[in-house]
Amino acid sequence: MEWETVFKFVTAFVTSIGAGGAIIFALSSWLGKLWANRILSSEKHKLESELERTKRELDIIKETTLRFQNDKILIYRTIVDVVARILSAFDAYQTGRLQPQDAGSRFDEFNEQRLRVYGYLAMLAPQSVMDAQDQLMDHLIKIANGSVDYEWKKVRELAINLLNEIRKDIGIDKSPISYRGEL
Template identity: 70%
Template sequence: MTWDDTFKIVAAMITSIGAGGAFIFALSTWLGKLWAQRILESEKHQLASALEKTKSELDVIKETTLRFQNDKLHTYRSVIDVTARILSSLDAYESGRLQANEAGARFDEFNEQRLRIYGYLAMIAPQSVMDAQDALIDNLLTVANGGAEYKWEIVRENALALLNAIRIDVGIDKSPISYNGAQ
């Protein structure tokens, strides 16, 4: 065997390996792209599914929060309604427009409702609202039981403190309201 034959054999081997290598390289590149696309599609699907689940969870949180805020506003309106009714009764009684027996019946009604409202507040209200409610109700009970004279200025101050605590809790406005009237 001559050097010329050896070079031809080696050249033939390198050529065949080079062509096969190029074919294998092209095939592996194509296969790699195909796998990458499939993996990417799978990841996209999983991500879309996770986003949908998160959106659903956020919707539940949103609905729960809105329902809680609605319950809170409803309870606070009830507090104001009950308080307004007893205040109007005390005003009517103090001015002589309400007889003692009718005033007593209204006080009994107020007493029942205030206990119910206290329970409602205890479920949703922060301590600041509870404290303001306590101060107002304690004053009204003291007046109704004859332990103190009815003074509208004190009642108004307690009522405004309650309203301001409620406003802060529901996020209406953190700046307090005040009475700027003449009476």
């Protein structure tokens, strides 16, 4: 065998391997991209599904929180209404505009509403609100029973304490309010 024949044979072999290698490289590159795109598409779909589920869960949490806060505000408004009504009755009785039998009727109404409000509060309010409410209600009952005198200053102090605890709980403002009037 001559060197020229060997050289042609080696050149043909290298050329055929090079062309086949290029074809194999091109096919493997194409197949790799195809698999990568399919895997990426699958992962993207999984992430989108997870994101959608998380959004739904957050919406549920948001709605529940808003409903809970709204319930608290409604209950706290009920307390203010109940206290305002009995204080109005105390003022009317003290000035002689409310007769004793009407005052008794108003107290019975107050007593029923106070018990209802206590149950509502027990479901939603923190202990600090419960304590302030207990102090105010106990004092109002003592006034109604005649064991303590009706002093507006003391009632106002207990009512403002309750309002401050309510304000803290619903997050309106953590700083306390105070009475700055003259009475």
